[in-house]
Amino acid sequence: MSRKKIQIKKRVWVHEFILDRIPPFSYLPRFWALIAQLIIMEVVGLLCVIVFSLPLRSAILGTLAILAVVVWSAIAHRISLPLKKARLPKNPDDRRTISKYRRLIFSEKHYEAMAGSIFTLLLALYVIFPGKQNLDYWLGGNPGVLPLALSLLLLWEVSYRVGLGMWTTLLASVRSSWLKKAVDKRGGHVPYGSLDYLEKTDLMNMIMAFPAFMLLPIVLSDFILLMVLVGYCIFVVSISAVSIFNLRRVPPYPDEIKQLLKTGRFAYFGSSDGHGRPHITPVIYVFDGRSAFIITSKVSKKLKNLKENRNTAMLIDIRNPEEPLNNRAALLRGKATVYGVPRVLAHPIQMLRLRRLFHRKYPAYVKKYAEKGHLLPAAWRTTLLLRRLIVRVDVESMLYWEKARLIRIPG
Amino acid sequence: MKEIPDKIKMLLAEGKFTYFCTTGADLRPHVTPMIFVHDAKSNKILLMSSRNSKKVRNLRSKNSVSLTVDVRNPVNPFLNYGVMIQGVARVLDLKKRMRVLEMFSRKYPRFVRRKNLKEKLLPIYPDVIIEVAPKLMVYWRGAHFTRWEAA
Numbered sequence: 116m117s118r119k120k121i122q123i124k125k126r127v128w129v130h131e132f133i134l135d136r137i138p139p140f141s142y143l144p145r146f147w148a149l150i151a152q153l154i155i156m157e158v159v160g161l162l163c164v165i166v167f168s169l170p171l172r173s174a175i176l177g178t179l180a181i182l183a184v185v186v187w188s189a190i191a192h193r194i195s196l197p198l199k200k201a202r203l204p205k206n207p208d209d210r211r212t213i214s215k216y217r218r219l220i221f222s223e224k225h226y227e228a229m230a231g232s233i234f235t236l237l238l239a240l241y242v243i244f245p246g247k248q249n250l251d252y253w254l255g256g257n258p259g260v261l262p263l264a265l266s267l268l269l270l271w272e273v274s275y276r277v278g279l280g281m282w283t284t285l286l287a288s289v290r291s292s293w294l295k296k297a298v299d300k301r302g303g304h305v306p307y308g309s310l311d312y313l314e315k316t317d318l319m320n321m322i323m324a325f326p327a328f329m330l331l332p333i334v335l336s337d338f339i340l341l342m343v344l345v346g347y348c349i350f351v352v353s354i355s356a357v358s359i360f361n362l363r364r365v366p367p368y369p370d371e372i373k374q375l376l377k378t379g380r381f382a383y384f385g386s387s388d389g390h391g392r393p394h395i396t397p398v399i400y401v402f403d404g405r406s407a408f409i410i411t412s413k414v415s416k417k418l419k420n421l422k423e424n425r426n427t428a429m430l431i432d433i434r435n436p437e438e439p440l441n442n443r444a445a446l447l448r449g450k451a452t453v454y455g456v457p458r459v460l461a462h463p464i465q466m467l468r469l470r471r472l473f474h475r476k477y478p479a480y481v482k483k484y485a486e487k488g489h490l491l492p493a494a495w496r497t498t499l500l501l502r503r504l505i506v507r508v509d510v511e512s513m514l515y516w517e518k519a520r521l522i523r524i525p526g
Numbered sequence: 527m528k529e530i531p532d533k534i535k536m537l538l539a540e541g542k543f544t545y546f547c548t549t550g551a552d553l554r555p556h557v558t559p560m561i562f563v564h565d566a567k568s569n570k571i572l573l574m575s576s577r578n579s580k581k582v583r584n585l586r587s588k589n590s591v592s593l594t595v596d597v598r599n600p601v602n603p604f605l606n607y608g609v610m611i612q613g614v615a616r617v618l619d620l621k622k623r624m625r626v627l628e629m630f631s632r633k634y635p636r637f638v639r640r641k642n643l644k645e646k647l648l649p650i651y652p653d654v655i656i657e658v659a660p661k662l663m664v665y666w667r668g669a670h671f672t673r674w675e676a677a
Contacts, residue, residue: 381598385547385555391588393555395547396610397596399603428555430545444559479601487604491669 126221128195128279129228130188130272145192153185160265167262170255176333180269183329187276190326194283194319195221197312204309208297213309216290220283230278235271241339242270252336273330277347280323284354287317291361298365307367307405307510314362321355324348367405372515375445376402379431384409386416386451389423399480400429401472407431407447407508408469418453418504427451427508432516446514454505469505528677530569534609534665538564538571541595542634546573546656548584548591548615556580562593563629570659571611572626574652582617582654591615591658604668613660613676623655 127135133152134140140148160177163169198217203210219226242249254262291313294305327348334340366373382400387393394416398409407429411418421427432444452458459466474481544562549555558581562573571593575582585591596608620627663674 380600383545383547383557383559383594385545385557385592387547387549387553387555389553390590391549391551391553392590392612393547393549393592394610394612395545395555395557395592395594397545397594397598397606397608424553426552426554428547428557430557430559432559434543434559442559446557448554448556480603483602483604490604 126199126223128191128221129225129231130191130275130279131195134188146189149185149188149192152188153181156181156184163262163265167259169258169262172252173254173258173262176253177266177269179329179332180273183326184269184272184276186326186329187280187323190319190322191276191279191283194316194323198316201312202308204306206303206305208301209294209305209309212290212293212297213313216286216293220286227279227282228275230282231271231275232278234274234278238270238274238340238343239267249337249340253333276323277327280320280351281347283316284320284323284351284358287313287320288354288358288361291317291358291365295361295365304366304369307513310362310365310367311405311509314359317355317358317362320358321352324351363404368513371517372445372513373404375433375443375515376407376431376447379433379445381431382407382409383430383432384417385428385430386420387424387426388420394420399473399477400431401469401476403465403468403472406510408472409506409508410473410503411506412503418506421451421453421506425450425452429508442516444516447508447510448513449509449511452507452509454507459505466505528674530660530663530674531665531672533667533672534663534674535564535566537595537597537607537609537665539566541597544571544573544593544595546581546591546593548581549588550580550584551587556584561630561634562595563626563633565629570657571613572629573656573658574620574626574630575654575656576652577617577654582656585615585617585656589614589616591656593658607665607667609663609665611658611660612662613658615656615658618655618657620653620655626655 134145134148140151143151157178160181161174164171164174164177198220201213203213250258250263250266254266258266294313298305324347327344330344331341334344368376380399381397383395384398384400385393385395396417398411400407400409402408427449429447430444431447432442434442454462542561543559545557546560546562547555547557558579560573560575562571564571590612591614592610592612594608594610596606599605659676660674661676665672665674
């Protein structure tokens, strides 16, 4: 393990420092540390409300702010953990780009806290000076020094996370742009393994907008604060969307493999039950550029296996019966995700896209199923959700054979 | 031995490739396309591999296997047919099984030449035989299924 990698793994954001180093949080796993943080903050807040006879509104608004802070911390954890654990790409350009991105995001200078500090200062000045209407609304008149100090502390906690969200989003977008430019310049691809976790980071960045909605009742009485909050949400969502858009334009596989996956007619889908007894059958499939999708009967053995064990292997090949040494094949190994009703409802655009892909790739099959589908046994009919389910395979590793040469594609 | 249906025998005799699935100790399946022969006398499927290959390494921890031989129709799914086999495998030394080599030479005369085996069987020089004893066979033609189970 390189020295730099150790350093990156050890680096933490300011709020992580509290959770990792300060008891009792440091003795607990991250989830329970966050719950403990939530309980302690809530208890202190409620005691403050009782002791200083603050209005009920203060308790409700304070609770919302504390909840938002904890949810933000949980999302931030989902951003930082994969970034620290991820293997760096083997290509030197991509390696440099991702290393630079990680060094900036986990910088020892704590840029994320700088953004939060500036926000806190500006918001504190805004809240305290122009007539204190906000403070009166949040805490009632003459709240006392301690409630005021706790409110400012909470303001810092919120502002810090807003700053963190903006900083991680902005950096992610710059990193995607660097990757895209590097690939455009040199050609080739960036391994899907790298792109996958980067895209997940972008999605998490986008989700960083949602805790802000919990703050709506707090800022609803002030137009400027409301606009700041809306502006933050628009910034985080739109910049993350641009980052994802740029990432999706980076090819995740070498051209010949992408071509094989797109044009291959059939795949051999291997699954295994919880005891390691394998099962393999041919399937039709589509490939959306990142993941492979199959449709299978709800009573099929593969679906039963997937309920016990999500690991799958899919082999897609082009056979040459005359000269087997000329065969080409790609073996995709990864995890399967079954699309039940909630997942289908949550991904309407993806469903339409898959429908289009299947119709384009297998027009003759679609026609035959439409004509003769009624001849199929009830359990094997093609009615989606009722009889069949979509399965997505996310690739974790890949092997490629071409003319009897085995080519290992780094994930 | 329970007799296997003729249509399965015929498919196993005519099929050129099989897709062979094993599972590692980590429960991750692994699939490879392979050439194979079916020994109708003993009803065993025989495949050649290298003792260092992933599938043979998987077999050391889990000897359950599955394989599929099929004929695809690119236009009409109702004309697809094939067989899915589940069974247990054991790994045998190739040198002691010259009869198996003859069976491969007969089925794949261009691919396997006994005298020139090392040269022609790239990418992996085979040094073991994987012998699969089927426990279950499911044959399909379109949406019609035939099931065979070892007694």
